[in-house]
Amino acid sequence: MLFNVHYRLERRTTTLLIGIVVAASIGGLVEIAPLFTIEGTVEAAPNMRVLTPLEVAGRDIYVREGCYLCHSQMIRTLQDEVDRYGHYSLAVESKYDHPMLWGSKRIGPDLARIGGKYSDEWHVRHLIDPRAVVPQSIMPRYAFLAQRDLKTAELGENLAALRAVGVPYTRDMIDNASADATAQVAADSSGAAALLKRYGEATNVREFAGSTSRVTEMDALVAYLQMVGKQTNIEDDAGANKKPPDND
Amino acid sequence: MKEIIRTLTTGERQAALAIAICVTVIGLTMAALGNGDPFGIHGYVVMAYGLVATIFLIRCYNLPPSNVDRAGSYYDEPIKVAVVFSLAWAVVGMLFGLWAALQLAWPSLSFDLPWSSFGRIRPDHTTGVIFGFGGNALIGTSFYVVQRSSRARMPDQVAPLFVVLGYNLFCVLGATGYLMGVTKSKEYAEPEWYAGLWLVTVWIVYLIIYLRTLARRKEPHIYVANWYYLAFIVIVAILYVVNNLAVPISFTRAKSYSLFGGVQDAMTEWWYGHNAVAFFLTAGFLGMLYYFMPKRAGRPIYSYRISIISFWGITFFYIWVGSHHLHYTALPEWVQILGMSFSLMLLVPSWASAGNALMTLNGAWDKVRDDATLRFMMVAAVFYGLTTFEGSFMAIRPVNSLSHYTDWTIAHVHAGSLGWVAMITFGSLYAMVPWVWKKPSMYSPRLVEVHFWCALSGAVIYVLAMWNSGILQGLMWRTYNEHGTLAYSFVDSVVAMHPYYIARALGGLIFLIGVLVCCYNVFKTVRTPVDAFGPARRKVEDALGPVPLPRPASSPLPRPAE
Amino acid sequence: MTNLYAMLAIFAKAYGLFIFIGLSVAVIAYAYWPANRERFRKAAKAVLDEGEEDKPWR
Numbered sequence: 001m002l003f004n005v006h007y008r009l010e011r012r013t014t015t016l017l018i019g020i021v022v023a024a025s026i027g028g029l030v031e032i033a034p035l036f037t038i039e040g041t042v043e044a045a046p047n048m049r050v051l052t053p054l055e056v057a058g059r060d061i062y063v064r065e066g067c068y069l070c071h072s073q074m075i076r077t078l079q080d081e082v083d084r085y086g087h088y089s090l091a092v093e094s095k096y097d098h099p100m101l102w103g104s105k106r107i108g109p110d111l112a113r114i115g116g117k118y119s120d121e122w123h124v125r126h127l128i129d130p131r132a133v134v135p136q137s138i139m140p141r142y143a144f145l146a147q148r149d150l151k152t153a154e155l156g157e158n159l160a161a162l163r164a165v166g167v168p169y170t171r172d173m174i175d176n177a178s179a180d181a182t183a184q185v186a187a188d189s190s191g192a193a194a195l196l197k198r199y200g201e202a203t204n205v206r207e208f209a210g211s212t213s214r215v216t217e218m219d220a221l222v223a224y225l226q227m228v229g230k231q232t233n234i235e236d237d238a239g240a241n242k243k244p245p246d247n248d
Numbered sequence: 249m250k251e252i253i254r255t256l257t258t259g260e261r262q263a264a265l266a267i268a269i270c271v272t273v274i275g276l277t278m279a280a281l282g283n284g285d286p287f288g289i290h291g292y293v294v295m296a297y298g299l300v301a302t303i304f305l306i307r308c309y310n311l312p313p314s315n316v317d318r319a320g321s322y323y324d325e326p327i328k329v330a331v332v333f334s335l336a337w338a339v340v341g342m343l344f345g346l347w348a349a350l351q352l353a354w355p356s357l358s359f360d361l362p363w364s365s366f367g368r369i370r371p372d373h374t375t376g377v378i379f380g381f382g383g384n385a386l387i388g389t390s391f392y393v394v395q396r397s398s399r400a401r402m403p404d405q406v407a408p409l410f411v412v413l414g415y416n417l418f419c420v421l422g423a424t425g426y427l428m429g430v431t432k433s434k435e436y437a438e439p440e441w442y443a444g445l446w447l448v449t450v451w452i453v454y455l456i457i458y459l460r461t462l463a464r465r466k467e468p469h470i471y472v473a474n475w476y477y478l479a480f481i482v483i484v485a486i487l488y489v490v491n492n493l494a495v496p497i498s499f500t501r502a503k504s505y506s507l508f509g510g511v512q513d514a515m516t517e518w519w520y521g522h523n524a525v526a527f528f529l530t531a532g533f534l535g536m537l538y539y540f541m542p543k544r545a546g547r548p549i550y551s552y553r554i555s556i557i558s559f560w561g562i563t564f565f566y567i568w569v570g571s572h573h574l575h576y577t578a579l580p581e582w583v584q585i586l587g588m589s590f591s592l593m594l595l596v597p598s599w600a601s602a603g604n605a606l607m608t609l610n611g612a613w614d615k616v617r618d619d620a621t622l623r624f625m626m627v628a629a630v631f632y633g634l635t636t637f638e639g640s641f642m643a644i645r646p647v648n649s650l651s652h653y654t655d656w657t658i659a660h661v662h663a664g665s666l667g668w669v670a671m672i673t674f675g676s677l678y679a680m681v682p683w684v685w686k687k688p689s690m691y692s693p694r695l696v697e698v699h700f701w702c703a704l705s706g707a708v709i710y711v712l713a714m715w716n717s718g719i720l721q722g723l724m725w726r727t728y729n730e731h732g733t734l735a736y737s738f739v740d741s742v743v744a745m746h747p748y749y750i751a752r753a754l755g756g757l758i759f760l761i762g763v764l765v766c767c768y769n770v771f772k773t774v775r776t777p778v779d780a781f782g783p784a785r786r787k788v789e790d791a792l793g794p795v796p797l798p799r800p801a802s803s804p805l806p807r808p809a810e
Numbered sequence: 811m812t813n814l815y816a817m818l819a820i821f822a823k824a825y826g827l828f829i830f831i832g833l834s835v836a837v838i839a840y841a842y843w844p845a846n847r848e849r850f851r852k853a854a855k856a857v858l859d860e861g862e863e864d865k866p867w868r
Contacts, residue, residue, distance in 0.1 A: 013459050013462045013463060013470070013478075014459070016470065016475070016478065017459070017478060017482055020475075020478060020479045020482060020483065020563055021482060021483070021486070023560060023563045023564045024479070024483050024486075024523075024527075024563050024564070024566075024567050025486075025567070026564070026567070027564070027565075027566075027567030027568035027569075027590070028490075028519055028567050030568070030586070030822065031515065031519065031568060031570075031571060031583050031586060031587070032512070032515055032516060032519060033815075034815060034819075035511060035512045035515055035579075035580070035583070036512060037815045038580070038815065041511060041580055042510065042511060060503065063431060063432075063433040064429035064430075064431065065365065065367045065368065065429065066365070066366070066367025066368055066370060066371065066426075066431065066433075067367055068433055069366070069367050069370050069371075069435075070366065070367065072653055074577050074578070076575070076576035076577055076649070076652075077576045077577075078576055078649055078726075080725060080726040080728070080734060081725075083733070083734055084725070084734055084738070088578075089577065089578050090578055091510060091511040091578035091579075092510075093510075093578075094509070094510035094511065094513075094514075094578070095509060095510045095511075096509060096510070097509050097510050097513070098505040098506045098507070098508070098509040098513065099432065099433055099434055099505070099506035099508070099509070099513050099517070100506075100509065100510050100511070100513040100514045100517070101433065102514050102574075102577065103653075104435060104573065104652075104653070104657070105653055105654075105657065105658070106653040106654070107352065107366075107742075108738070108742075109738040110653075130355075131355075134739055136739050136742055136743045137355075137739065137742070138351075138352055138353075138355045138742060139355065140351070140355060140358045140360070140365035140366055140367070141358075141360045142365075143360065144362050154497075154498070154501075157497045157498050157501070158497050158503070158505075160497070161495045161496065161497040161498075161504070161505050162505055164495045164505075165494075165495050165505050165506065165507050165508075165509065166509060167509075319866070320865050320866065321864075321865050321866070322864065322865065322866065395866070396857070396860055396864075397856070397857055397860075399860060399866055399867040400866050400867065401866045464866075466867040467852075467853070467856060469849055469852070469853045469856075471853055471856065471857060472853070473857075539857060542854070542857055542858060543857060543858065546858065547858075548854035548855050548857075548858060549854050552850040552851070552853060552854040553841035553842060553850060554841075556837070556840070556841045556850075557837055557838055557841050560833075560837045561834075561837075564833070683864075
C-alpha cells in the first residue's frame, strides 16, 4: 500500500520531478539561507570604504583578464598562510565584492593583502613585463593595459548597478563617477578634492601609471590592486595579534 | 543536414524559419544597441548564427519531403547534430586546454596578445569541454535513451533541433566572450547575463521535450537512466538560475554584477560549482552508464535496486557538499563541517554506483577484453570510483588544507573529467554512433582500440603529473626552516612546477590525439556505405553476440500489433 | 526572520538526523520491497529487449 505512493510517483513524471527537486533543495536551503540571516556571519566594520570609480574599473579589468583564475583573494586561517600573506581574510572584507573573487587556485600567490605592499611603479613594471621583475614568473604580459585609455564615461552605470545589488554608493557618487575616475590620477586638482570628500581622506590619489593627464586601464588596475585588502582597517587593528583562531 | 530539413513538413519548415529569423533579428538589435561594447560584437555573432540558419532553411525550403514514416520511427537527427557538435567542441576545448597548459610551462606562448593570455583562454577550455563536449554528448545521448527506453518518439520535430542548436549558440557566446574578456568570473558559470537568459530558454524547451517523451512511454515504470537524466536537466536549471542572478549595468552592455556578494556569493558559487559536478558531470553521465553499459555488455544492470538507492543518495547528499571548497575561509565553520560530513557520506552512493557498474560486467570480462568500447565504459567506472573516493578524502579539512589551491585539485578534476566523464562519453558514442547512423559497427574497431590506449595513457600521465606537482606545491608552501620562517618563497614553488607542467601538457596532447582519432573514425563510419563494412570490421560485433542492430527506420516491415 | 531561523535551527538539530534516517530507510525499503522485485527485474531487462524493431511502440 505504502509503495503505491512511490508507484504513482514514477508513473507520473511530474511527481518524480518534484521528488527530485525536493530532495535536492534541502541541502542548499539549509546551508545558504542562514548565511543571509544569521548575524555574525559577516563581521561589523563601521569604517568600511567602497571602491572609487577608478578602482571599480580596475576590478572589472581584473575580472575581464581572468586574474582570479591564478590568484586567490582568500587567506585561510592556517599559520603558514598568515605568515606568508598576512592576517587571514574576514568575511566583511569581501562584503562589497559582487561577485566575490576568492578564487580556487594559486598558480600565482594570494592577493588578498596586496594593497600597499609594493609601489605603483613596481606594479606597472610587473604588469608590463613580469619577468623583468621576477625572472622565474610565468604570468602573462599585460603591456597593452598601459596603451589603452580607460572608458570613464559610463562608470556611473557600473556604480548604479553595484548600488542595486547592495553596495552603498550615493547618488552623488554615481553622478560624478566619470569625473572622479579622471580626478583620481591627478592629485592637487579640484576634482581630486571633491573625490576625497566623497570617498574619504584615505583614498589613494596619485598618478598610478605615471601620467596625470591620461587615464589608462593600467591606472585603473593598479589603483584597484593598491586597494585590495584595504577597504577595512582589519590588518592595522589586528596589529601584532596575527595568530589564526583554533585550528584542527 | 539537408536530410533533416526533408523530414520536416511545410508548417515545421515555416516554424523553423520563423525561429531562425527571430534569432537574426535579436542579434541585429543587440548589434545596434551595443555600440562599441562586446555586447554589440556578440550581437553580430548571434546574427551570423541566425543568418546561416535562415539562409540554409530558405535554400532547402522547397526540397521534397522524405517518405520517412515519422510515427513509426525514432527521431535521431537531432542526436546526430549533437554528436557532431560534441566532438567538434571536444577538439576545440582540448586544444585550448593544451595551449593553456603550454603557457604555464612557457609563458611566451601567449604571444602577448590580449585575447590569448591564460586568464582569457582558460574558461574557453573549461566551457569547451564541460558544456561543449559534455553538454552536447548529454543532450544527444539523453534524446537517444529517453526514446529507446520509453519506446516512444520525441514529440515535435523542430523543438529538439532548437534545443541542440540553441544550446550551441550559448556555448559559442561563452567561448567567444571570454576571448573578449566578457565573463562573470564565476567558475563554470562565466557567460554573461544575456547568454544565461538564452540558455534558460533553451533548457526549458529541453525539459518539456524530455517530460513529454516520458509521458508517451510504453511501460509504466521509468527506466532508471532517465531518472538520472531528469535530475541532470532540472537541477542544473535551478542551480544555474540561482547562481546567475545578477544586475546588468545596462541592457546594452555585456557586464553585470552578481546579486550576491562576498561570503554569500562564495557559498552560492560553490553550491553551484560542486553541483555542476554532481548533476552535470555525474548524474547525466550515470544516466549514460546505466543505459549504454548494459546494452553493450548484453547484460542487465547488476542490481537495479542499488541504482535506485544510489540515485536518491546522490540527489540528496551532493547538494550539501559545495562548502568543502571553502574550508578554513571566512565561511562560517558550521557550513564547512556540514560540507565535509556530507562529502564523506556521499562516498556510499558513489561507490554503490561504481560497484554496480563493475558487477554488471562481471561475467562479461571476455567482452571487456575484446571490445574497446566496453573497456572505455569499464575504465570510466573505475575512475569514477577512484575519483569519488579522492573527492571525499580531499573534503576532509586537514587534507584540504594541503590540497586546496594546488594542482592536486587539478589532478582530481581531471581524473574525474578525463577518466570518468570523457571515457563514459566515448564508450557511449562508440556504441551509439553506429546505431543512429544505421551502420553495422564503427568504421574501424582498431582505431577505437588506438583511441582507448591514447585516452588511458594520456589521462594517467596527466593525473600523475598533477598529483605530484600538487602535493609538492602544498608541502613547499607550508614548510618551515629551522629558524621558524617559511622555507620557500612562492616563486620557488613556481619553478618547481615546471617539469610537471610539461608532463601535464604531454598527457593532454596524447589524450587529444585520441580524440582526433575518434573524430576520424566517426567521420568514416558516417560516410562509409553499409555494404562497404567488410566482415573483418564485423568481427568485434560478432564476438559480442547480440549487439542490437537497428533496421532502417523506413523499412516496410509490418508494425507489431499492440 | 531571525526568529524563524532560530525555530528551524532547533527543529533541525533535534530531528534532522531522524528525518535523514527515515528518508534512507524509506528509500531502501522501497528498493527492497518484495512486491517491487518483479518490476525492477523487468525494468532492468527491458532495455536489452526493445522489441523486434528499433521503432516506437505506437
